[in-house]
Amino acid sequence: MSRFRKKRGKASPAIQTASLPDIIFMLLFFFMVVTVLRDADIIVQVTTPEATELTSLGRKSLVNYIYIGVPYDRYQHIYGSSPRIQMGDAIRGLNDIALFIGEHRLRVPENQIPAITTSLRVDGDVTMGIVSDVKIELRKAEQYKVNYSARPRIE
Amino acid sequence: MARKSARDRMSNEINAGAMADIAFLLLIFFLVTTTIVEDRGILVRLPPWAEDEEIEQIADRNVLSILVNAQNQLLVRGEREDISNLRERSKEFIMNPMNLSTMPASPRDAIISLRNDRGTSYETYLEVYNEIMGAYNELRDELAESMFGERYEDLNIDQRREIRSEIPMIISEAEPTEFGEER
Numbered sequence: 001m002s003r004f005r006k007k008r009g010k011a012s013p014a015i016q017t018a019s020l021p022d023i024i025f026m027l028l029f030f031f032m033v034v035t036v037l038r039d040a041d042i043i044v045q046v047t048t049p050e051a052t053e054l055t056s057l058g059r060k061s062l063v064n065y066i067y068i069g070v071p072y073d074r075y076q077h078i079y080g081s082s083p084r085i086q087m088g089d090a091i092r093g094l095n096d097i098a099l100f101i102g103e104h105r106l107r108v109p110e111n112q113i114p115a116i117t118t119s120l121r122v123d124g125d126v127t128m129g130i131v132s133d134v135k136i137e138l139r140k141a142e143q144y145k146v147n148y149s150a151r152p153r154i155e
Numbered sequence: 156m157a158r159k160s161a162r163d164r165m166s167n168e169i170n171a172g173a174m175a176d177i178a179f180l181l182l183i184f185f186l187v188t189t190t191i192v193e194d195r196g197i198l199v200r201l202p203p204w205a206e207d208e209e210i211e212q213i214a215d216r217n218v219l220s221i222l223v224n225a226q227n228q229l230l231v232r233g234e235r236e237d238i239s240n241l242r243e244r245s246k247e248f249i250m251n252p253m254n255l256s257t258m259p260a261s262p263r264d265a266i267i268s269l270r271n272d273r274g275t276s277y278e279t280y281l282e283v284y285n286e287i288m289g290a291y292n293e294l295r296d297e298l299a300e301s302m303f304g305e306r307y308e309d310l311n312i313d314q315r316r317e318i319r320s321e322i323p324m325i326i327s328e329a330e331p332t333e334f335g336e337e338r
Contacts, residue, residue, distance in 0.1 A: 021174035028182045049278040053288040054195040063194070119194055122277050127225075129273030131280075132331045139204035148281055149196040 044069035049124040051150035069123035097137040121149040225274030245290035272334040
């Protein structure tokens with residue numbers, strides 16, 4: 001009798017937490033794999049227009065971004081208040097587009113170069129002049145696959 | 156004797172409870188710093204650049220010319236049009252259900268020509284582009300439904316190619332005119 005009683009008394013009342021870190025680590029790894037750190041600091045303000053005929057872009061490593069829009073207020077004393085082109089994390093000119101595309105091509109395996117997409121993230125209020133100029137530069141740089149970034153329209 | 160029993164009571168397991176806290180901290184850091192930006196948009200293929208482009212003569216019946224001016228107004232084949240009618244108008248032009256002599260004999264000949272001013276807003280441009288894409292997508296869906304009984308998206312590569320050869324999407328974009336104030 002006394003033996004049984006002793007055993008019951010010894011049982012630990014604490015919940016086993018040893019496996020908790022494993023679960024949390026699993027979540028952690030999930031988020032680390034799924035998310036991509038935004039590499040560029042956005043200088044220009046971009047609100048993309050709405051559209052219905054949307055396609056999702058594929059692999060992130062095969063996409064480069066060109067932003068066109070008016071610089072944010074805090075940058076306007078440097079870059080002015082007319083629409084500017086941002087590539088990577090800097091404001092750059094039209095002449096730099098070929099270089100920017102070329103830089104991206106160097107980082108991609110040769111057989112995947114034709115799959116490179118340029119995503120144009122353009123503010124809806126920007127006029128077509130600057131967009132056309134960018135498109136001509138892209139064509140000159142032989143970057144034909146272009147995505148006009150847009151938000152899905154909620155109807 | 157008493158000292159020995161004290162050492163015995165010492166657990167030789169590492170306390171792993173705090174590990175969860177550390178992992179939580181990391182987890183929260185990643186949750187806060189990362190943004191899942193799913194980029195979607197209208198995928199287009201630009202034509203190769205040519206210094207002086209050859210001007211091809213195309214029969215008038217095969218071209219639907221769309222002009223968007225700097226006031227974001229639309230001119231389709233010389234007459235004012237509303238953006239909301241553009242999708243239906245394009246579909247009718249491409250398929251030519253009445254066999255009119257002013258529209259292409261087959262969808263393969265249909266060319267939509269888009270021209271805008273430098274002052275046209277990007278939003279309007281994209282809306283027009285979206286409507287044209289929408290017209291083509293709807294037509295391809297309809298054809299896919301009648302040929303294979305499935306939506307265009309669900310077809311395999313060969314079937315898609317067949318549909319695409321039947322209704323190719325030819326959108327010609329001319330250089331923008333210099334009109335309109337740029338901002």
